[in-house]
Amino acid sequence: MKESYIRFIQYVLGAAIVILILLHLSLFTSFIGPGYEEGLSWETVSQRMASPFYDMLYTLLLFALLTHGFIGIRNIIFEYVTNQRTRVIISWTIWIVYIILLIYGMLPIIS
Amino acid sequence: METVKKVTFRIKRWIPEEGKFRIDAFEIPVFRGMTVLEGLIYIKENLDSSLAFRRSCRMATCGICGIIINGKPMLACATQILHLNSDTITLEPLKNLPLVKDLVVDHTPFFEKQRLIKPYIIRQDEGEEYWNPTREYKQTPEEVEEYLQFSYCLTCALCYAACPTSGTNKNYLGPQALMNAYRFIADSRDEGVFIRLDIVDSPDGCWGCHLAGSCSDACPKGVDPALAIQLLRKKVIERDLGYLKTVKGTSLVSPLPHIEGAKRVEPPKFTIRGAKKKAQEILEKYFK
Incomplete structure (x- = not known):
């Protein structure tokens, strides 16, 4: 994949994260939602996990945060590792860990 | 030229034989309008002829006299000593480039x-x-x-x-x-x-x-x-x-059509034998 595609995804996801985080915080606080105390109770959480809207919201948030974070880690590592072969190995390692964490994060939603 | 004051040049010199830096200090008389490059030339002519540095045009056009002056990369020929407002001026070779000798780096x-x-x-x-x-x-x-x-x-x-x-x-x-x-x-x-x-x-x-x-x-x-x-x-x-x-x-377009009798300026001739042929070969290969 071209470097510019990766960076473009990084920029778009950065903007998406801001919107998703604001939505997430609004739904938990008294601004829209019930407030932190009630929002974190077992009943509310289990109720939300059963809703397709919340499933979609948190899947999107998980995907956006993980992708943005892992692209960022890749960029930082590439600053210090200049050997092309090592970069390819690091890149593959990062994407494998990324997929494992993405699946792990989606387990509550899948189950 | 009337000497305004004396300034100390602390020069961080790369010694290739020893593989390390050495700092030498030189006190030089400064006149109004004197540049850092003129200070270096003064040192080379009067104090230490072994000092190595690069210079050519002395008018901020060739860009070869770049060094680190008081921690900032600057052109030695375009920096006046009195404008630095300091009695001690630190000079270092440019960073991020291989060192050759004293203030000289490999570009x-x-x-x-x-x-x-x-x-x-x-x-x-x-x-x-x-x-x-x-x-x-x-x-x-x-x-x-x-x-x-x-x-x-x-x-x-x-x-x-x-x-x-x-x-x-x-x-x-x-x-x-x-x-x-x-x-x-x-x-x-x-x-x-x-x-x-x-x-x-x-x-x-x-x-x-x-x-x-x-x-x-x-x-x-x-x-x-x-x-x-x-x-x-x-x-x-x-x-x-x-x-x-x-x-x-x-x-x-045709050159300068609005000026009567305008002549085309001839491009410079190739100075290295075979350079034109070589350049043509590269161009043909590249566009194929």
Whole structure:
């Protein structure tokens, strides 16, 4: 994949994260939602996990945060590792860990 | 010249035989308008003839006398000692480049990176006209404005020495090469935009920049390489989104048709034997 595609995804996801985080915080606080105390109770959480809207919201948030974070880690590592072969190995390692964490994060939603 | 005061030059000299730096201090008389380069010449002529430094034009045009003065990359010929407002001036060789001796550094990596981005006009319709030009490229003043600022570069390597990314990543193209890539992309006569965008689109190209801006701060000609790198990123994204489809350079016109009796200026002759043939071979191979 071209470097510019990766960076473009990084920029778009950065903007998406801001919107998703604001939505997430609004739904938990008294601004829209019930407030932190009630929002974190077992009943509310289990109720939300059963809703397709919340499933979609948190899947999107998980995907956006993980992708943005892992692209960022890749960029930082590439600053210090200049050997092309090592970069390819690091890149593959990062994407494998990324997929494992993405699946792990989606387990509550899948189950 | 009347001596205004005495100033101490603390010079961080690279000693290649020992493989380490040594700091020598020299006290020199300063007159009004005296530059750091004149101070170095004074030391070489009167105090220590073994001191090595580079200089040529003495008028901020050749860009070879770049050194670190009081921690900042500057041209020694364009920096007046009295303007530094200090009785002790520290001089060091440029950073991020291999050291040769004392204040002399090897510019080879810097110029190799500049060569990578193909710093010349690329045309698809080049043929006999390229080697034996009879006409000029049409270009409006507005089209010249697009790249004029970036064409003032001296290739002094001050931006390269100031860049923190060039210091940590040896493969990073550096501010000068990236700025030069944009300079030719913005040139309306050029048709090599996709070739150059492919070269700079990498973690070691325009995406390696950390937006520190020290390159623009160090530039003695106000070229602003940091701006050029951002414009280069914009071009790369435009290409990906399909805004840059075909790039057609400006057409050729007869030279100065409005001036009667205007004569074409002959291009300089090749000074190295066989250079023209070699250049033609490279060009033919490249466009095939």
